[in-house]
Amino acid sequence: MKKHLFLGLLSLGLLTSSCSLLDKVGLNGKNKYQKREMRGVWLPTIYRNDYMGLSRAEGQKVLKERIALLKSLNCNVVLFQVRAEGDAFYRSQTEPWSKYFTGEQGKSPIEDWDPLAFVIGECHKNGMELHAWINPYRGAANALAPRSSEHLSSKHPDWFVTYNKQLILDPGNPKGRTHLLRVAKEIVDGYDIDALHLDDYFYPYPAEGLDFPDSVSFREYGIPFGYTEETKGDWRRKNVNSFIRDLHDVIAYSKPWVRLGISPFGIYRNKASHPSGSQTKGLQNYDDLYADVLLWAKKGWVDYIAPQIYWNIGHPTADHLELAFWWNKALKKKKTQFFIGQDIKRTMDGNQLDDKMKLSQELSQGNIYWPADELVRNYKGIDEQLKNNYQPYPALLPEWQGILGKSPKPRPVDDAWFSTDDNNAVSLQWSHSDIEGPDQARFFALYIFPDGVKPSIKKVEYLKSISNDSSYELGNLAHGRYTILITAINRFWRESKPFSISIDI
Template sequence: MKVKLVLLSMMLFSLLVATKAQIAPKREFRGVWMHTVFSDDYAQKSNEQIKNFLLQRLNEYQSVGMNVLIFQVRPEADAFYKSSYEPWSRFLTGKQGKAPADSFDPMTFLIDECHKRGMEFHAWLNPYRANANRKNELHPDHLYWKRKDLFVYFGNQLFFNPGIPENRTHIAKVVKDIVARYDVDAIHMDDYFYPYPIKGSSFPDQKEFVKYGLQTGEFKLYQKDDWRRNNVNLLIKELNTVIKKEKPWVKFGISPFGIYRNQCQYAEGSETNGLSNYDDLYADVKLWVKNGWIDYNIPQLYWEIGHKQADYETLIDWWSKHNFDGHLYIGQDIDRTMKAADLQHKNKNQLSKKMELVRNNPKISGNCFWSADMLVRSHALKDSLRNNYHRYKALVPVVKSLDSIPPAPVTDLRFAMMGKEPKLVWNVKKTNKELDKPTQFVVYAFERNDKIDINNPRYILDIVNKPEYVLPKTPNALCLYYVVTALDRVKNESLPSAPAMYK
C-alpha cells in the first residue's frame, strides 16, 4: 500500500509540474533570431518582394506568440540599414555597398511593422567580424582599404582586431548611430567575440599584446588571455555606456555560447566538457551580468537533455544560479530539440521537458528560438506554441533597472464607428518625459460575468501602438466589455482604464 501511495504521489507531482509548465505567464520573453549572414532571402528580390517576405515572416512569428524579433542588421561590418560608417550588405543587394532602390531601409520597415504587432525589435550586430569569407570582395569604401592595420585575418575570415583601442571606438560609433537614429528596443550581440579556435592556429595578435598590454604595464607576459578578456570587457562596458547615454531605455543583450567555464577549468564552472566563453572566446559574460553592463543574457543552450558533454539540464541549472538575478532567457535550438527523444518517453521529442525546465525555474523568464528559418519549417513546434505554450499573448519582462515607474492610465475608453467596423478609442495623457510616454497599449476583453483580472494573460486580446483598436469580426465582439492599459518604452504597465461596454 505504501509503495502505491508513493507512486501515486510521484505521478501527481509530475502532473502538477507539467501542468505548471503549460500555464502561460503574462510576462515572458518569446524571441526568435533572424539571421542575414549567408542568407539568400533578399539579394534576388525587389523591394516589394522583400517587404512581402518580411511581412509573411512577422505574421508567422506573431501567430505563434513571439514578442521579440532579433534581426541581424550588421552581419560583417556592413549594414541592413542606411549607414554613414559601413557599406550596405551584400546579403541584402547582392553586392557590398550597393544601395537598395528608392532609399528602401529594411531596418526602418521592420521596426515599424514589429511595433504595429506589439513586438520588440532588437538590432543584432556582430562586433568584430568584417568579412565572413576572404573570397568575398570588399567595397572600395570599406574601412579595411583605408586602415588595413586595424584588421586581421584568421582562418578564412577577416576581423577587427579586438586588441586595438581604435576598433572599440569604431564599433561604439556604429552602435551609437543606430540607437540615435532608429527606434530600436535593444542592441543585441551573440557569441562571436574573439573567433572560435582553429586547431593548429593561434590568433595573430602578439604585436598588439606587446604594444597595448605589456608596454602599458597593465599585464605581464603570462597574462595574454587576461588581456584579451579585458579587451572584450572594455568593449561591452563602453557599448552599454554609449547606449544608455543616447537613450536610457534601450536594452543591451548578449546571447553567449552555452558554456561559461567547465568545472575542470574552474571550481564554480558547470559539469561539462566543451568549449567555453571565458577560456576560448575571451567573453566573461558572468562579469558583464554582475556589473550591470548588459540588461539580459540568453545563453545558447543548443544541446539535448542527456548530452554527454554539455547536458541541457545541467547548464540551465548552472546559468540560473550564476546570473546575479539578472534577466535570463534560454536560447533554444529548434532542430535539435524537435529531433531529440525525451529520455522517459522515446516516442516524444524534448520540447515539453525543456519548456518545463524553463517555466519551473523562477530565475528564467523566457526563451529565444534558433532559427527563424527552422521555426517556419517546423509545423510540430508551431502547433505546440500556438495551441499550448504560447496560447495566450505575453508582455516582455520589464527591466526595472532602466525604469520601474508605469505610465499614466488611459482615459475615456469608448466605442466609435469606423464605417461598419466598430472600434475602441481612448485618450492618452501628454508628457514631455520620454520614459513616461505610452508607446503601446494592451487591450483586454472580458465576458460580462467575468471579474476584471489584467494579471491573467487569457484576457489579452491584442497589443497595439496607437490609441485605437478595430474590434475583431466575431459574433460576440460587441457583447464583451473591454479594458485598456498603457505600456511605456520599458514595458511598465499602467493601471487599467475604466471598462467600456457597447450600449
C-alpha cells in the first residue's frame, strides 16, 4: 500500500522523494500519543429505528451503553443529532418530537423523558463533551412522508421548496432563518451543551438537470438588492453566510462558552474553479452548496471546522492526503480549529487506518469518526485498533478561546484524602472551591505515577481519568508507592496546576 501511496502522491506533485514527505507526516514513524486531541463521534438519529417506541428505561439503556462504549475507546466528544428534519430529540416549544424517537412525528414519548438532557448528563459524567448536532435546512428527507401539524412546513408551507424529492427550508427566505435562530437559542439556553454542530447540508446537493427552485425568494429578496441571474450564486452564499454569522452571534450573546462547529463537505473548491483550490475534481462547497467555509473561519464565526474527508488516500477524484494538506494550509493561521472527519467503513475497507491516523496527528488537532454505528458493530475490528494503537489513553481536548480571549486557568484542587470502605477498597477524594462562571472547573484529570517515575502532567501515558466526579476508585494497584496528580479543567480546556498526593499500597 505504501508503494501505491507513493505513486499517488507523485502523480499529484506532492513530493519529490518518498522519504521526505512520509517522514514529514509520520507515516514511517511510531504513533504519537496525544495528550490533547479531538476524538469525536457522530451519533446520528435519522434513518435509525434504534429508539422508536422504547420505554424510558430501554431508551436510556441504549444511549448509556453507547456512550460507555465510546468512553472505553477514549473518545471525548459525542455529536448527537437532535434535529434531523425540522424535528426534535429534545423537549421543544418550537419543533415536534422526532419520528425516529417516538415512531410518529409530533407524538409524545411513551414516558416523559428528554434524550438530549440524558445524553448531556452521561457525557459530562464521563468527562466527555456533548455537541448538539442540527440540520438547519432539511425539512424532510422524503417530501411525501407525513408530517406533524406542528412541523414548520405545516404552519408556513410557503417557506419551503421541494427539490429532488426532499423538502427544503429555502435559505433565501429570511423568515426561515429567523426560525432557525429561535431553534438554536432554545437549545443553547435550555441545555448545558458544549457546542452546537452543523454538518454539510446547506443548499442541497445538486441533482443533475434540476435547478433549485428559489425563484420566488430570489425575486423578493435578491433582485431588489441588485442581484441578477448571473450573480445568483453570490446571493445564495450571502444567505448562508448571514445565517452562520447570526448563529454565531446568538450563541455568543447567550452562552459565550458554547462553541459553533461545522463539518462541511470535504472539498472547498477545485483548482480548476480557482487557483487556490485543491487538486480534486469533485463537488464543491463554495460553488455547489454555496457554503463559503473559509470566510466563516476568517471572520471568526466558527470555532472548529471538521471537513468530511471521507475518501481514501489515492482516490482519483478526491485524494484524502491532498485534502488533509489543503485544509491544514487553509486553516493554519485561523483561530478556527481543524479536525478531520473520518469515514470508518471506507477507511477500514481500504486498510488505511494507520496512515490516516498518523497523517491526522501531523496535520490536524484530531478526528471525528463517522458514524457511531460502525463502532457499535466494531466494523473490521476498528474498536480494538483505536483502543490499542491510537487512543490507548484518555485525552484532553485542545484549548480554545472564546470571544473574550484566552481564559484564565481554573483554581487548583484545594485538598485531597484517601478513604477505605468495608471491603478495604481504597478511593481518593478531593475538594475544589471556585467562582461561578465558564472559567471554573468543569472536569478533573487524574494521573497516577508509580515509584521511580517523575510525576508530570505532560506524561500522557499516566493519565487515568477525566470526569466531573471529585472521587476516584484506585482499584487493583500493585503494592508500592504512588504519586497522584489531580488537575482541574474548565470549559475552554485550560488545565490548572496539579495537586499532588502520595500513597503506599
